[in-house]
Amino acid sequence: MRRWTHLNTRPLYRSRDGLVLGVCRGVADYFNLRVLWIRVFVIATLLFSGIWPMVFIYFIASLLMKPEPVRPIETEAEAEFYDSYIYSRAKAAGRLKRRFKNLERRIRRMEDTVTSREFDWEKKFQE
Numbered sequence: 001m002r003r004w005t006h007l008n009t010r011p012l013y014r015s016r017d018g019l020v021l022g023v024c025r026g027v028a029d030y031f032n033l034r035v036l037w038i039r040v041f042v043i044a045t046l047l048f049s050g051i052w053p054m055v056f057i058y059f060i061a062s063l064l065m066k067p068e069p070v071r072p073i074e075t076e077a078e079a080e081f082y083d084s085y086i087y088s089r090a091k092a093a094g095r096l097k098r099r100f101k102n103l104e105r106r107i108r109r110m111e112d113t114v115t116s117r118e119f120d121w122e123k124k125f126q127e
Contacts, residue, residue, distance in 0.1 A: 021062040063116035
């Protein structure tokens, strides 16, 4: 009996290297199979079930599967951001905007400190 222990560690993504929307390659990567066998199964199902039902299922699967990240996800924070980006791009953009506003605010405070007269006096006293 084959154990699928790797299923919990790697999520199911649509592959960016696939031929048609990357569904077959994504499923093959998820189950650690050759993509050829998945494609043969899909084509056989397509021929034996009639063309429209399988085409409909294939496109529904492509809509439900998240696209594979451009670079591998290494931390939990990156995974959380990627999930929030996939499900709500506006929410992820708002999160980035808030983060950059906080950074800009910190940089302005540092600039104010460095360019203030008190900083000049403290620098002269330290010399």
